[in-house]
Amino acid sequence: MIKKLFIVFVASIFSLNSFSVFAKTTVTWWAETNANRDPVFEAKLVDAFNASQNDIELVMEFKEGLNDILRTAMLSGEGPDIVETPGPSYVKEYQEAGLLKSMQGYSSQYGWEDKLLPWSYQAGVFNGEFYSAPKTFETMIMLYNKTLFEENGWKVPTTLSEYEDVASKIKAAGMNVFAYGSTGWQPTHEHLAGMYLNSYAGPDNVYKALIGEKDWTDPEFVGAVELLRKHMVDDGYWSGSLENYYALGWDDFHAMFASRGAAMMTIGTWTFGATAAGFADSSDEWDWAPFPVLRDGGADPAYLLALGTTMSINASSGDPDAAAKVFDFIFSNKKIVLDMAADFNFGEFVVPLYFSADDIRNDVSPQVKRYLVDFAEATGKGDYGYTTWTFWPADPGVHIWKDMEVVWAGDISVEDYMYDHQKMWDKARKKGELLPVGAR
Amino acid sequence: MSIFFSKNSIAWYFILPVLAVHFMVVALPSLLSLALCLTDWNGFGKINYVGFENFYELFDDRYFKKAVWHNIIWTCLFLTVPIALALTCAYLLTGITKGQMLFRLCFFFPYMLASIISCQIWKYIFHPLYGLPAWLNSKGIDLIPAVSPFTMKETSLYAVAFVDGWHFWGFLVVIYITGMYQVDNSLYEAADIEGATKFQKFRFVTLPLIRPIFIFSIMIIIIWSIPTFDYVWILTQGGPAYSSEVLATNLYSQAFDRFNVGYSSAIGTLMFIYTIFIVSIFGVLRKLGWEI
Incomplete structure (x- = not known):
């Protein structure tokens, strides 16, 4: 009897271990579809993130009319792990309705306040807690x-x-x-x-x-x-x-x-x-x-100062820790951000990080390079x-x-x-x- | 038991799936929307009961009043211009034997176009740099100024109504001509013997005999004018300066730009009540013996 129990115990431990080894947590991210942008996100962000670790599978789903679909899904307690909105006024509504998870703990853990330009970080602080990160900035x-x-x-x-x-x-x-x-x-x-x-x-x-x-x-x-x-x-x-x-x-x-x-x-x-x-x-x-x-x-x-799009974590996300890791991957990879932004002609995915002239690809036009460096410098000083x-x-x-x-x-x-x-x-x-x- | 399998019951079984779908996707959301007019819901969070506050605010809202007035103008325009044109063309077409189908197709063709296409066509025609007036001006013909009528507050509503009317009137031609073909030819022969003119035949034979179709067209125009949205939204978005704002664009802007879902539901409720009122009038007329 004891032998049988021991075998069952060992087998169950083995099966649990093997499950955790082979199964990945899936993080879903819904984004507004755009035929030119979507392949760049897939190739340069999703694939890069998935290749960088073995625990999380990032899946980006591109939707037509994202706002309406997202709102319906969120109100019914569903929706993606990573919530993308057109700006802070939407974040405010979702946050007040209790549909977003506070990212204050993750921000402290990963030091996001030091990675993002101060004004852009502050634009995501609601009732003293960090709820939304900027996906792109513009002026x-x-x-x-x-x-x-x-x-x-x-x-x-x-x-x-x-x-x-x-x-x-x-x-x-x-x-x-x-x-x-x-x-x-x-x-x-x-x-x-x-x-x-x-x-x-x-x-x-x-x-x-x-x-x-x-x-x-x-x-x-x-x-x-x-x-x-x-x-x-x-x-x-x-x-x-x-x-x-x-x-x-x-x-x-x-x-x-x-x-x-x-x-x-x-x-x-x-x-x-x-x-x-x-x-x-x-x-x-x-x-x-x-x-x-x-x-x-x-x-x-x-x-x-202007934020084009924001990113938050859904309050009903099954694994908010994994979603936070996706954000940290973005905020810690200036090269990926700038590479993608260059592909979008700096009209999208210009995450407000501290860029210097050395970070920017050589093929970026001097006008755009000057803008990126000037903007980060001037706004970093509070101007x-x-x-x-x-x-x-x-x-x-x-x-x-x-x-x-x-x-x-x-x-x-x-x-x-x-x-x-x-x-x-x-x-x-x-x-x-x-x-x-x-x-x- | 037999009641479940009677002829009447079986008919209900066939209708039941449609009724269920209709209840889920039309009736239930409509009822919920009616309930929302008494709340301050923003489309996301908590729903608070505010009584008739939205309605008090609405009756004090100058742009809502402007939208109501524009809907009235819109209805009047569509009850006159397209109907008059369609009746005339349909009547003239009944006298044509060769190539009639070609005319019918030409008139009906705009109705088959998606609203976005119709709107783009007219936007380009009146484009201030590349449109027809600009081209004529460049050739020294200054008949029309190269200014888009969609961008002037004095003309925007009428310009949008023109485009919508251009797409819609062919539909009226088709239904009127169908009605006219139902008229017994012997009546026209009798009128000919009496020496009636073409207009007299139209006035005293055609018009009375197509009255059910004619009244039906009036009813659908009044009802369809209430939620008119797509042409206004695509061409002007209610502007400039609210000069082409109608109830539906006002409702949309309140719900999706300003997050005032409760307030926009109040607008929707008033539109609903107005529609019920119009339908009731036609119901009463029917009871009074009108052939509608």
Whole structure:
């Protein structure tokens, strides 16, 4: 009898061991599908991670309309281990609903706070705990046709007077000042609103308004929106007129910029690939500069902080430890991150790590290399502004771009618009809907 | 026992699977959605009962009122222009013997196109840089300014309605022409003997005899105008400056941009009540003996 029990015991130990040796924990990650991006994720992230260890099998599933599918799955207690959202406002909703797992313990264990740029880490801290890591960052910049500027002796503007001066010279030369448009993506207006608010009112004032120490009805914010209205409606800086700006889409304004239809383009850093492609057949050269400072007294231009996508761990994940290991693999591998980001022309998977010039591949264009190093350096020192899609709660975040059209149409005064905006902030603050800003 | 196998019961057995599916995917979500209008649910977390607060807020919302007004304009436009065009064309087509199918196909063709395709076609036609007006202007013909009507607040709603009407009116032509072929030819012969003109034949013979189809088309236009969404969303997303905002785009934006699911359910509830009201009117008319 004892012999039999011993055999059963040994056999069961053996079978358990053999099971754990051969079976891997599976970590699932749902991402928005994109025919160009998906194979790069598979080859350079999934395969690399799976080859790096024997315990975890990372499986990325690419979904069409991820947001809707994810929300349905999460609400029913299902979904992937790694949850990808379009930004902090979504994280806030999931976190409040108890659908995300706090990653504070993992962050302390792996030292993520030291690996990620401070502002991007802070944007993932909700109620004092780390809930979401940035998958990519971006900022707004001003692209310009370098050859055209040199030919005409135009100076890249850094102040309001230089900005308006070069704009009038560009118009006099028969070109549009900026190529840009909003068809197909109405929230494009918030790119401009964010730039003007930070540049005219200053990032310090924007920060104060975000944390409730200033009102959006204060003169510096009203002035910023009024200046944007003047440049958009009265002066037609973007694509020649408000109507053209509304009518042009991504391909249109890139074509306009590359073919000298416009001398400059205000846009996010997600455009590097498209701009380089647009200028590939042209003898012109493009470059970028920070958006000028539009307030009196001048100051150093500031990069606006923006998170494109976030990554979190599902509260119902079967093995959150394994999911955290995937994150740590990413945050500890600058080479993989930069290699993938280069494949996406730095429009995707630019995880906000501390990059130096030596980390970046030699085939990356000097313009992009300069941006990556400058951005990490400047924002690491705390010199930055705020984008609306990363730091504005949902309701005021929609109001800033949707109702901007009402201002541009002349149906409401800038003062009334900012009054409504402040009311929405008050309501969001009262309901506890504010997003993490981080101390400045 | 026999009641379970009676002719009537067997019919129910065949309907049952469809009813079950309908209950799960239409009726139940609709009922839940109706219940949500009394909450402040954001689509993610806790659901709190707020009574009629969403409705009070709604009646104070200037963009909701604007959307209601736009839906009324939309309904009026579709009750007039496409119907008038379709009736005229259908009547004229009944007099054509050769090539009639070709005309019918041409008129009906836009209806077969996906809305995204119809919208892209018209967006390109009115593109300010590469569209037809821009091309004409480049040839020195300044008939139409090279500005897209979808981007001007004065014209956006009408421009979108035009594109939707362009896709829809061929459908009306087909159903009207089908109705007109049901009219007994001897009535037209009698009218000819009486010396009736073409218009008199249309007014006193055709129109009264296609009345059930005609009234049906009015009913579907009113009902379909309430949730109109795709053309507006693709062409203007309700802009510029809410100038083409309709109830469905307002509802969508509240639910998916602003996370105000309770509030958007209140909009949906009002749309539902309005639809029930319209259907009831037609029900009453039917009871009163109208041939609908």
